[in-house]
Amino acid sequence: MSTNKRRIAINVGAGYVPGINAVVTGAAIAASKLGWEMVGIRDGFDGLLHPDRYSDGGLVSLSPLLIENLDPSAGGVLGQAARIDPFHVRQVNEDNMVEEVDMSDALIERLKAENIDALISVVGGQGLSILYKLQRKGLNTVCIPRSVDNDIASTMVSFGFNTALSFTIDMLDRARQGARSARKIAVVEVQGAHTGWLALQAGIAACADAVLIPEIPCDLKLLAGKLAETLSPTRTFGLVVVAEGTNFITKTQSQTPVSALKASLSPLATGEASDYVIHRSGQAAETVARELQLLIAEETYPMVIGPWVRGGTPTAVDRQLGMAYGAGAVQALNAGKEGVMVAFVPPDIRFVPLAEAINKVRTVPADSEFLKIAQSLGIFVGNKEAAL
Amino acid sequence: MKSQTINPSEMTGTVLNIQRYCSHDGPGIRTTVFLKGCSLRCKWCGNPESIRAKPELSYDASKCTGKKACGLCLKAPFPEGAFYVVEGDDDKVKVNWHLAMDCDDSHASLCPTGALEMFGKRMTVSEVLDEVEKDSSFYRNTGGGITLSGGECMLQPDFSAALLAGAHERGINTAIETACNVPWSYVEKVLPHVDTMLHDHKLTIPERHKKWTGASNERILENFKRAYETYPNIDFIARTPLIPGVNSDEEHIRAVLAFIRPYKNVIDYELLPYHRFGLGKYELLGEVYELDDYKTPSNELVQRLQAIIDEAFGRSAQPA
Numbered sequence: 001m002s003t004n005k006r007r008i009a010i011n012v013g014a015g016y017v018p019g020i021n022a023v024v025t026g027a028a029i030a031a032s033k034l035g036w037e038m039v040g041i042r043d044g045f046d047g048l049l050h051p052d053r054y055s056d057g058g059l060v061s062l063s064p065l066l067i068e069n070l071d072p073s074a075g076g077v078l079g080q081a082a083r084i085d086p087f088h089v090r091q092v093n094e095d096n097m098v099e100e101v102d103m104s105d106a107l108i109e110r111l112k113a114e115n116i117d118a119l120i121s122v123v124g125g126q127g128l129s130i131l132y133k134l135q136r137k138g139l140n141t142v143c144i145p146r147s148v149d150n151d152i153a154s155t156m157v158s159f160g161f162n163t164a165l166s167f168t169i170d171m172l173d174r175a176r177q178g179a180r181s182a183r184k185i186a187v188v189e190v191q192g193a194h195t196g197w198l199a200l201q202a203g204i205a206a207c208a209d210a211v212l213i214p215e216i217p218c219d220l221k222l223l224a225g226k227l228a229e230t231l232s233p234t235r236t237f238g239l240v241v242v243a244e245g246t247n248f249i250t251k252t253q254s255q256t257p258v259s260a261l262k263a264s265l266s267p268l269a270t271g272e273a274s275d276y277v278i279h280r281s282g283q284a285a286e287t288v289a290r291e292l293q294l295l296i297a298e299e300t301y302p303m304v305i306g307p308w309v310r311g312g313t314p315t316a317v318d319r320q321l322g323m324a325y326g327a328g329a330v331q332a333l334n335a336g337k338e339g340v341m342v343a344f345v346p347p348d349i350r351f352v353p354l355a356e357a358i359n360k361v362r363t364v365p366a367d368s369e370f371l372k373i374a375q376s377l378g379i380f381v382g383n384k385e386a387a388l
Numbered sequence: 389m390k391s392q393t394i395n396p397s398e399m400t401g402t403v404l405n406i407q408r409y410c411s412h413d414g415p416g417i418r419t420t421v422f423l424k425g426c427s428l429r430c431k432w433c434g435n436p437e438s439i440r441a442k443p444e445l446s447y448d449a450s451k452c453t454g455k456k457a458c459g460l461c462l463k464a465p466f467p468e469g470a471f472y473v474v475e476g477d478d479d480k481v482k483v484n485w486h487l488a489m490d491c492d493d494s495h496a497s498l499c500p501t502g503a504l505e506m507f508g509k510r511m512t513v514s515e516v517l518d519e520v521e522k523d524s525s526f527y528r529n530t531g532g533g534i535t536l537s538g539g540e541c542m543l544q545p546d547f548s549a550a551l552l553a554g555a556h557e558r559g560i561n562t563a564i565e566t567a568c569n570v571p572w573s574y575v576e577k578v579l580p581h582v583d584t585m586l587h588d589h590k591l592t593i594p595e596r597h598k599k600w601t602g603a604s605n606e607r608i609l610e611n612f613k614r615a616y617e618t619y620p621n622i623d624f625i626a627r628t629p630l631i632p633g634v635n636s637d638e639e640h641i642r643a644v645l646a647f648i649r650p651y652k653n654v655i656d657y658e659l660l661p662y663h664r665f666g667l668g669k670y671e672l673l674g675e676v677y678e679l680d681d682y683k684t685p686s687n688e689l690v691q692r693l694q695a696i697i698d699e700a701f702g703r704s705a706q707p708a
Contacts, residue, residue, distance in 0.1 A: 096427075358487075
């Protein structure tokens with residue numbers, strides 16, 4: 001264990017994920033046990049790059065006293081910026097002209113000036129690439145993955161996912177009750193642009209009739225057939241769970257030509273004819289509900305859970321994970337690791353080089369146990385082959 | 389130290405594109421020279437490839453033949469991690485735009501299929517004018533000429549001034565398209581060489597202007613007024629890119645008319661109905677188009693607002 005007193009910082013990338021305070025708490029306590037000083041950077045990198053905007057200079061001393069009084073069950077004490085890219089900071093210059101400025105050098109200089117020798121960054125997939133780029137410029141950094149979709153490769157579970165899952169299950173239960181009383185088919189869209197973990201796991205828990213995920217292109221005619229089999233005079237309702245990135249084997253009436261823009265934004269996109277293209281929130285549910293309505297007699301209606309999952313109180317699992325990730329990042333620094341992402345690969349906490357963590361998405365594999373469970377429960381998962 | 393004089397015709401600027409046979413960028417048939425760099429970030433921008441001042445990489449996935457057939461961009465000299473392939477059936481290259489931003493022409497030129505290309509290149513004044521001059525006969529017959537557009541052409545004030553002065557020397561009529569969000573020192577370099585100035589009145593209220601374009605419009609309006617007063621011989625044509633729900637209200641149109649009508653050298657006010665032609669270009673740059681759900685304004689709306697303009701200019705309403 002290092003006996004040198006160090007000053008390290010922690011910041012959070014764009015977007016709130018339940019459990020952020022637990023991460024900050026875990027890191028700060030672990031650092032204090034080593035005799036290190038921990039400071040938090042406000043709003044991504046804004047606290048460092050624009051200290052004049054903050055009455056406290058943009059840095060929060062995460063002292064043991066503050067941490068003791070920090071509620072790990074709510075909020076994000078450090079805040080987040082809309083963007084966390086110091087290479088392209090948009091600003092209006094003194095001539096009123098809008099410009100994007102590379103402030104990465106200024107960022108590293110500011111860290112040095114503050115005697116901060118390492119940075120723990122809590123980021124999603126995009127943020128990992130930016131931190132990797134900063135690391136190559138000399139920043140000593142350890143990243144903590146956060147994702148409500150659980151789509152970051154190299155780690156089994158990102159913090160925030162469990163809370164999103166719990167909330168989604170709760171919403172699906174309500175949707176199911178509503179569908180039952182209305183004698184209709186609820187088509188509920190859940191988060192999952194590139195991966196179907198949330199849809200699949202929540203769909204299993206809520207006893208959905210079908211779960212549609214980005215990894216398995218959906219045949220809507222087969223889905224209609226499956227629902228027709230399920231529905232009877234004594235079972236007059238249905239629940240279909242659709243991940244927002246779901247795509248379809250047959251061209252649907254509402255599908256517009258695939259934009260290569262969206263294709264390029266989607267890590268799993270395959271170009272002009274991409275199967276992995278995200279349109280916009282609600283479109284997947286609208287498409288499925290409308291197309292199903294053309295194929296079956298029962299009434300269908302779309303619902304969207306969407307970004308509701310990004311708020312709220314973290315579950316017990318996410319609080320534990322958050323504390324573990326925070327403490328794990330400090331462990332990494334104490335072990336002399338840098339340019340790594342903390343990964344939870346049960347039962348271990350591991351440190352994965354950022355170069356290996358970027359450009360990958362954690363998808364549901366074809367032989368996933370969750371798919372097998374869904375199959376055994378009779379849940380339709382997109383096509384005949386997968387449902388067998 | 390001995391000062392060096394640069395021959396204006398050898399001066400260089402960053403040019404995005406030279407487009408011939410344009411009929412909506414000033415009088416007659418014109419050649420429009422798009423310069424790179426813009427000082428606003430309009431959310432509806434139809435030329436996103438013109439925003440950054442430097443040449444930049446674009447990627448067209450439809451032209452990529454994939455890792456097995458090519459895979460050149462997956463190794464040096466391309467930046468590590470900038471291009472990658474996701475395991476699976478499809479082996480087309482994906483772009484990590486955070487890491488690919490630093491690629492330049494030396495990288496793009498290695499792509500054998502043209503999937504990677506650069507938007508923008510350095511050109512001299514004489515190179516641009518030689519290209520423009522090819523259509524001189526059209527200009528003579530139609531009253532056309534050269535139009536500098538962008539981006540914001542006045543962000544390269546010396547290059548723009550040299551281009552326009554050079555065009556005049558060759559007997560070519562000149563026009564510019566500008567939002568005028570630049571220091572007056574830039575404006576006064578360029579305008580002495582301009583015959584027609586097409587200029588945007590995007591939004592009236594400063595806060596709304598800032599919200600939708602990134603900067604407030606106080607300095608822009610100040611520049612417009614000063615330009616109208618300082619250059620009485622320029623034909624000024626005001627324009628509004630008409631974005632439904634953003635600036636398509638009568639109040640904005642009437643406010644622009646109130647601003648321009650006192651000046652007799654503002655000879656017209658045109659509406660440019662919002663279109664989505666630029667959407668595909670965002671994809672080539674790996675950027676998000678924020679107005680994805682916006683639609684073009686209805687003919688009825690455009691005609692109603694046009695009637696207000698026609699009335700202000702003392703014209704009878706245009707037939708539907």
